[in-house]
Amino acid sequence: MVDSITRITSALESARELTLEAAAVASSRFGETSYHRYSQNITPEGLRSLLNSRNDREVRDGMKKVASLLASDDSTVNLETYFADVVKNVGLSTDIKVKRLVSIYLLRYAAKQPNLALLAVNSIQKSLADSDSQSRALALKMLSDIKIPSLYPIVLHSVKKAITDSAPEVRCAVCFALLKIYREQREHVVEDVTPLLKDLLADSDVTVISSAVVLLKEAFPDSLEFLHGHFRRYCEILPQLTQYSQVYLIDLLTLYCKTFVQKPVLKDLSNPSQISALPDAFNAVPFATYDVVFDSDLELFLQTIDNMLHSPNPAVVVSISKALFELTPPVTFKNSRATGVLARLVSSPSFYSDHGIILQCILMYCAVDPTTFSPLLKKFFLFPSDDACAAIYKLKIIATLIDNNNVKQIAQELKFYISTDQRPEIVQEALNSLAVCGTVSQRLSMHISKWLLSQIAKSNASTSLESYVGVIRFLIQEYPSKHLGTMVHLFETLRSGSFLSGSAKAGIVWLFGEFATINFAICPDVLRILLPGFSSEPKETRIQIVLLAAKILSCDVEYSKAKDGASDAVYDLENSRIHKLAQTAFYLAKFDEDFDIRDCARMFSSLFEKQKFEVASLLLQAPKPPSIRCMTFDAPVTFEIGSMARLGLDHDMEDYLNPSSWNSDQTDKSSELRKPADLKDYSKFQKSFSSASFSNAGDYRESAQSRSGDSEKMPNTPSRVFTSSVGKKYQLQTLDDFFSEVPTRASKPVRRVVIEEDETSSEGETSDASTSEEEYSDDETSEEDSEDENLE
């Protein structure tokens, strides 16, 4: 028995293999590749005949060919010459795929052939009244894609009509059509677009809101007052929007909160009578420990976005974190779950991802308040496969997180990166971070400089040596008096290291010049040893030697004055060995081939000759700023242009993260303005009539009237739908138009009512609708007339 089963199984298995093989063969013969080959062989003339064919299949093949020509940027065929052949299919073909392909073609060529494109408008308008909602949406999209100024009134008109369409995808298309019109016409259409946008924002369908948000964000980003009545509802439905609309809406609502919502109030825990509003600067909270009281609406918004942290889209997470960062005091931000989610997003290695951008965001938060991310320090240690961009920001973040407790661990990691990484930009950044480690304590500074010196001695890669020297210079500048040993070491390196690059050597020589003011004793000797080899040094080093000579001389003058105690004592130029040394240096430089060096030497020698020692010391002994700057903001930060520059963020990201300020205008912020009484009823508006809905009724009536007035001109009244037997749409459209004839009633919400209504009532209204059919029959005839006109 078992045996027979296995035999059957194996037979089936082999049958399967056979079928698979057959499938492979078959697919090679009937599959896409063969189709592609066929499609390749379509000649330009053949294409024209395909497009003009009566056979749907051939038309489709032709359109496919057109689409692939569009997509492959083929310059051998000039597709513009096919305009009429392609576009006429929009009316003839019943296949929606062909129509969509035509719409892609129109997108590209309509503006180049405006006259021909206008011919297509008529058939597109016809499909605006199609029974299929997808066709209607597509027609609207096509109509608005044709960017010809004379067409805009027609588009606007169709849009006003379609805004009451029962299908949400059509209303979505309305949003995008409005956006297209607005982009072309700007202020000319504001009055037309705004009432429509208000209607769209009040829509009950979530997908429509998604599109309306895009329109709001792109066209009227400053008209935040549109959000007044919808704020609470949007907070509720925010998670259901599309991901991109979520990002936009979170950003918009953040701005809204800053403009129209009361700031959170902070209460000092140690002294409950102390109350203050959230300060503008992020870390300028006056209390050590405090309680936060949020406005109820703000709290609702914060609660909503906190629940959305599970989003798979990093852009959403980043905008949530941004909203929290801007709207809440530091302690709330620190304790929010957003920090953990951001850290999760970057915790795995990042070869194929956008970690660099998220890390920039984290870097900004860290720079303002390092304690936010300090528990997550390990997340920013590098993986071997991190790409350079991500690695650099990770190292910058590490630099901001350094404190007494973790500095040892960090320094050890950084040393590993410096000694093993092959990418110079990462080594450079790790060195910078290491330099920041050195600022924590003097002992560490000594340790690090020693380690760096040993690295210099070991290594021969000249590229990173400059950065080593730069870091040592920074460390010595921090604790100059303790670094004599380091300096001596450096000099040893300078003398023995023929492998040092010119700029690295120059850096060391410069360092001695600076060191002269702190520990003068060794510097003249350095100069003495350097001078014999002057001519063989590279250019950068030579100029530094000249500078060193000048610096030493200037220092010596000061010292001798200090020793004498009298400010008017004359420095004995003739008998000073240091002066002679300097003169030698200047003399050598006089014959230099480089202009700068000659110039420099001439300037200093004349300064000293004329005994302008004060000028010289001003020039030469000015305190130098540290080369590497700590990244954290110590003082309370109010973000201004440039204050974030030192973080080295991408400039777009900098713009994005730059927080807007809270609106300080008191009248605007009064909660009365923001919370009118009828807003609370707004949730009822979706299900039934309410007084709130009447605020829009006026606008609606206007558009309804204009529509009935225009219906003679326009070929697309819903009369076609009436004759069809599609039950649901039949009722809905009829109702709409029925109510539009009765201007005394607010007809706008009717569409929604019908959706919710039970069968009996809709039946009752159907009978009403059938009476209105007669009224429309007149329109239909006139519409046909107008069609004929258009065709001519």
Place this chain on the structure above:
Amino acid sequence: MFLAFYITNLNHALVFQFLLNHDSPSFKALWAKMQTVAPEDASGHSWFKADLGKDLQVYKTKSRSSDLLYWCLVTRQPNPLEPITFLETFESTLLNYFDKEKLPISKLVNNQDRIALLLNSMVDANEPATIDLNKLKEIVPSREDLSKVLSSTASTLSNRIQTRDALQSKNSGMLPGIGISVRSTDHQAVPWRTPGVKHSNNELYVDMIERIHVVLQKNKKANRFNVVRAVLEGSVDLRSQLTGDPLIALNLDLAGHDLGIPALHECCEAHLNTQELNELHFVPPDGTFRLMQYTIDLETSTTRSKVLSNIGLVSVHYDTGLGSMADEFEIRVNVASSQHSKHVEDLDIFVTFGALSTSVTQGAAPACKLNVLRNTHGHFENSIDNVSGHWIFDKETQTGTLPILRGCLEHATPSQMESLMLIVSYSNKGELPSGIRVQSVNILSGMPRNITPFKGVKYQAKTGDFQLR
């Protein structure tokens, strides 16, 4: 505001372009412009941005799975994440739409019209519009060609066999779900699911994949490893082909791990706060999707042993400075025995002393040479620089073995010996390093009563960055 989309191969040869405005440049023009304005093409990066003018930017991302570059031309916008995430969404849409793991160029070329239609729906008014895959599939129906029909017949056949096998051996721990109600097909239950889906073969597959990212540092004195980084990056991918609007409950045994706040697919409706991570309830979209993406953070756990027990089947130790000349080293691999997986695949250990390569070439010291004295498994391939090489195992290495490699680095200084670094890579099936398992997948409701779907679970562990230093 998007102006154009392009797909090219890695050598910047155009595969597909979609221009949203009549004046958007073709790729040829764009590429010529880019050469002059932003010639620095950081090809090593996974994404790249270039400013082409005051108000014009190009974004480029590299495909994760295929050898393709995705480009888009946008007007300047403050949040660089938006175009990048859109390009990523676009890629995953294409992969799911064509139902492929990897997109070959020929597939794209053959389907240029479809891709154009998809993009035409995904972008309206130069802004992202419809991105739900089910809606896109409605708008652009995918083609059922003959090969698909044939292969689906074949797979049904084999499924039958497997199902019976599974029932016989009873090693699949899943209960067959019982549908209790059939919803009306007209009304859309959830936005991500097309109403009235019908499948002839109802299947539900759960793929759990975890990647191991570990960086361990050897503490020379204590002779043990310190954990620098240890992260498990896991994902739960589902492939569902179910009739109706089924409600699924996925029970996970989390093995005591804290998943933090994982990314969940929108079908989980995580914002409602009703979800428990160990028992996810959701109505799945049709086709392949990523239900959950989580990272398990082993760095915060206090005990080292807990970390080391969760980094997978293979653990590696090494010693240096052995032998009379102190230039020998020994690598001991422990492929732990496991109930669930018989072998690990493609085990490969990269041995290198080249971390301090700068010091190796310097000076008059004679060049070092890596020699293998003996190895118990696999073979060793020296690299050209003589200080590194791959210890390559057979395709499959049995679990429960202890391979050892002993080698020496001739003319090595002690500091060079200490610079030994190992990079381990392998994969295994049947078990996740974290020990997370699917306890059951139940279909609670929404399926026709008479259908018993086939359900399967697969576990896979892979290494990402596994480094010992």
